[in-house]
Amino acid sequence: MNISTEHQDHLIRWLTAAAVYFLLLIAFYIDIGQDMGAEYFLPLLLPMLAALVLVQYGTRVPLFSWAALPNLLTGVGWCVTFPLLYAWTYQSTWYQSKICFDFCVGTALFLLLTAVEGALHRLGHVRLTAAFLSVLNFLALIIPFLQAAYYCIVWHCLSPASVMALYLTNYRESIDFIQSNVGLIPTLLIVVGFGLFLFLCWRGHMAFARRTLAEDTTAGRMGAMAFLTVAAIAAEAWYLPQTSVADLWNDVRSYVSQTQEYSVGHDERLDSLMIDSRTTLAAKAPGTVILVIGESASRNYMKAYTPDFPYEDTPWLSQKLASGDPGFLPFDNVYSSWSQTVPVLQRALTEQSQYNGKEFFDSASIVDVARKAGYETWWFSNQGRYGQYDSAITLVAKTADHAEWTDDSYNFSDKYDETLLQYLTRLDPNRNNFVVLHIMGSHIYYNNRYPASFEQFRTEEGDSVVSSLPSYANSILYTDYVLSQVFDYAQKNLNLQAMVYFSDHGENLEISHNPDVFSFDMVRIPMWIYLSPAYRQALPGHTQALRRHRSRYFTNDMLYDTICGLLNAPSGRYNPEQDFASSSYGFYRKDLTTMLGQHRLTEDPDGLPEEPAPMP
Numbered sequence: 001m002n003i004s005t006e007h008q009d010h011l012i013r014w015l016t017a018a019a020v021y022f023l024l025l026i027a028f029y030i031d032i033g034q035d036m037g038a039e040y041f042l043p044l045l046l047p048m049l050a051a052l053v054l055v056q057y058g059t060r061v062p063l064f065s066w067a068a069l070p071n072l073l074t075g076v077g078w079c080v081t082f083p084l085l086y087a088w089t090y091q092s093t094w095y096q097s098k099i100c101f102d103f104c105v106g107t108a109l110f111l112l113l114t115a116v117e118g119a120l121h122r123l124g125h126v127r128l129t130a131a132f133l134s135v136l137n138f139l140a141l142i143i144p145f146l147q148a149a150y151y152c153i154v155w156h157c158l159s160p161a162s163v164m165a166l167y168l169t170n171y172r173e174s175i176d177f178i179q180s181n182v183g184l185i186p187t188l189l190i191v192v193g194f195g196l197f198l199f200l201c202w203r204g205h206m207a208f209a210r211r212t213l214a215e216d217t218t219a220g221r222m223g224a225m226a227f228l229t230v231a232a233i234a235a236e237a238w239y240l241p242q243t244s245v246a247d248l249w250n251d252v253r254s255y256v257s258q259t260q261e262y263s264v265g266h267d268e269r270l271d272s273l274m275i276d277s278r279t280t281l282a283a284k285a286p287g288t289v290i291l292v293i294g295e296s297a298s299r300n301y302m303k304a305y306t307p308d309f310p311y312e313d314t315p316w317l318s319q320k321l322a323s324g325d326p327g328f329l330p331f332d333n334v335y336s337s338w339s340q341t342v343p344v345l346q347r348a349l350t351e352q353s354q355y356n357g358k359e360f361f362d363s364a365s366i367v368d369v370a371r372k373a374g375y376e377t378w379w380f381s382n383q384g385r386y387g388q389y390d391s392a393i394t395l396v397a398k399t400a401d402h403a404e405w406t407d408d409s410y411n412f413s414d415k416y417d418e419t420l421l422q423y424l425t426r427l428d429p430n431r432n433n434f435v436v437l438h439i440m441g442s443h444i445y446y447n448n449r450y451p452a453s454f455e456q457f458r459t460e461e462g463d464s465v466v467s468s469l470p471s472y473a474n475s476i477l478y479t480d481y482v483l484s485q486v487f488d489y490a491q492k493n494l495n496l497q498a499m500v501y502f503s504d505h506g507e508n509l510e511i512s513h514n515p516d517v518f519s520f521d522m523v524r525i526p527m528w529i530y531l532s533p534a535y536r537q538a539l540p541g542h543t544q545a546l547r548r549h550r551s552r553y554f555t556n557d558m559l560y561d562t563i564c565g566l567l568n569a570p571s572g573r574y575n576p577e578q579d580f581a582s583s584s585y586g587f588y589r590k591d592l593t594t595m596l597g598q599h600r601l602t603e604d605p606d607g608l609p610e611e612p613a614p615m616p
Contacts, residue, residue: 011053017063018052025079029099032087040100048107051228055111058224059118059208060215067208068114070137070201075110077144079103082244085147085157098247104239109140112232115225121209122217130205134198143245156516161340163248167256259346261361262395269364270399275372275569282374282432284538284568287495289375289434291366291563292483293345295383295441296513298506299526301469302476304330311457311473316484317528327536329546330528331580332608335594335601336505337557339513339522343596344504346392347557351573354557354597355587364573365396366563370434373569379403380423381438382415393438400436402426416451417441417482421489429494434567437486441479441503444512446471450478469509487530497535498566502527502556515595520604523594525556529566539568542581553589553601553610554580 026041052063061067083099113136120129147158156162215221240246277283299305304314304321312318320328337354338344347353351363370377379400384407397403404423406415417439427433440449445466447455454477457470465471483501490496503525505513513522529546536543542565558578564570565581577586589610592601601607 010057013062014053014056015049017056018049021052021063022048025076025103028080029083029103032084033091041103044100044104051107051111051231054224055114055118055228058221058228059114059212060221061114061118061208061211065207065211066204067211068204070134070204071110071113071117074113074137074140075106075108077106077141078109079106081144081147082157085151086244088151089155089157098242098244101239101243104235105243108232108235108239111228112236113137113140115228115232117205117208118212118225119222119229121212122222126206126209126213130202130209133205134201137201138194138198147245154511154514154517156514158245158248159516160248160251161343161515164252164255164340164342167249167252258359258361259392259395262392263398265362266368266399269362269573270368270372273364273368273372273571273573275369275571277372277374280373280569281497281535281539281567285497285532285534286432287497287532287534288427288429288432288490289370289497289567290486290490290499291434291436292486292499292501293348293436293438294479294501294503294526295341295439295443296505296507297442297476297479297503297526298508298521299334299524300506300521301472301509302526305332305526311470311477313457313473313476314480315477316480327531327533328528329531329550330526331549331554332551333553333589333610334502334525334527335553335555335592335604336503336523336525337555337594338596339505339515339518341504342391342393344556346396348502348504348559349393349396351560352557353560353578354555354593355578356575360392364560364571365399366560367396367400367434367436369560369564369567369569369571369573371401372571373434373567375432375434375567376428377401378423378427378433378435379438380406380420380435382406382417382420382440383438383443397436397438416449417479418485420482421485424486424489424494427494433494439479439482442472442475442507446475449475454478454481467509467512472507472509491532496530497532499530500527500559500563500566501529502559504556518595518599520594520599520606524604524606527554527556541583542566542568545583545585546581548583549580549585551608551610552580552585553587553592553607555592555594555601558587 022045056063063072079102082102113133117129117133120133123129150156150158150162154162241250281289301309301311302314302317303309303312304317317330321330336344337347346360349367350360350365352358352360367377367379377400379397379402381397381404384405406419420437420439424435427435442449446468447465454474456477457473459465459468459470487496487499490499506522506524507513508519508521511517511519515522531543531546558580561575561578562580564574565576565579570576576582576584579585589601589607593599594601
């Protein structure tokens, strides 16, 4: 078959552009230290070159031209974003074939958009088609944009932990995150940038239409675009689920699916809890036990724990500790097991811990133990139920006899934590009650967590009031007040026998509690326990053990066993070595970890001495 000189010139230019595209991306991967590996890119060489030549033949639009730029940028965005951000984050190579998948998905996306555009423009309505394709470019770039934006905020690529937070979040928390980490003016500039991007894409697509419509429609060109559309869709269907971003998403979906299994076997787990109700705290010292779950409270910023902290933000707790009340037991060296709420509390509230290998969906909870120990169980939360699916926290909460949320939706509450006080009036003081209160505490925005009357510490002019140290201290001050009100009401009206307060995790005031940029202040948390005179008389062994453990190290994923010990409710689902209230508690600083085993507590440069109190 004879090919005209003009067609030969076209073919040479198209093939050269395709080769340049291929080689530039391979060079890019090598340059960032992420060599894809010859065994991965060589099999792609001929099919990809052929497809890139074919798309230029079908549309008559050169690969490197203003007309092709919107689709080219969209495809290349998928090709390079995650490999580049991964390399910048870890400065190391990772599984080579993953780059191959990103490369294939990005290139197939470019081919798909370009082939579809070539066909649509020939159907007419050029301006409307250009607008539609601009929106497609924008939507296709959302995931690369989110990855880049996340990196610019925390200097870390997306990880399973950050994707989990995105998966379980709600619109109100998302707005809080954007406002606190980006700010109003940068957000507006980003919106303006999006508008400019859409306009430039529209101009590019109009140029595409002029080029492609300048040539007559032929069966060969339409056939080429149809073939490329089908082939690109097939490539996306095959390669997209294998990309690194899809792996992250699938890991999170698998986790959420597993948590749903918790409800399926709950009745069986409850039946397996064999607790002798005749010997529990409810039998020996009837009354109410209260557990308060704090939020984002760090003992680094609490006067009662850090005497040189400049703000008096724990007046009630400090007074209680200074009074010498033998029932108040603070603990100096408590850490969270992770730096985000859901992974922490699914362990703190159940048998699962960093140290026993148990799965959440096969674990009993503190609510189960309390019910079997003879208590009517209550769960009152000032936090929302999080995402589209029940989080692990909500699954546990729903097993209580009574569970209510101040804002019974999937949003974070904007109510102050003292809203929870009214729920305590529902309890019958003549019954044994086990109450869980989940507060908003110091969740960012800090200045949204307390009423104006608690703004005792002023943010300096020019600093952000939403995340400043004074605002954070005000939120701790307000939490101290709420705890005092809970304690006073329960002691006067509910025959309070024990009260436990701990925080889910800590806080770094510059970067909040993002696990991708971990620091130990994100996991240093407060914890204290109050034991009534009746409790101390009924269970003196537990009381003495807790006193001896004041300076022992502890992670809050062992709270389940500690609650079992406090309630004097051992069972086959109880480990005394993880019970802080037991003389058999078996962990020292050298044995303990945080971030689910990623960091040992001995790595904390500011860790306090571990000095068990002497035997009485």
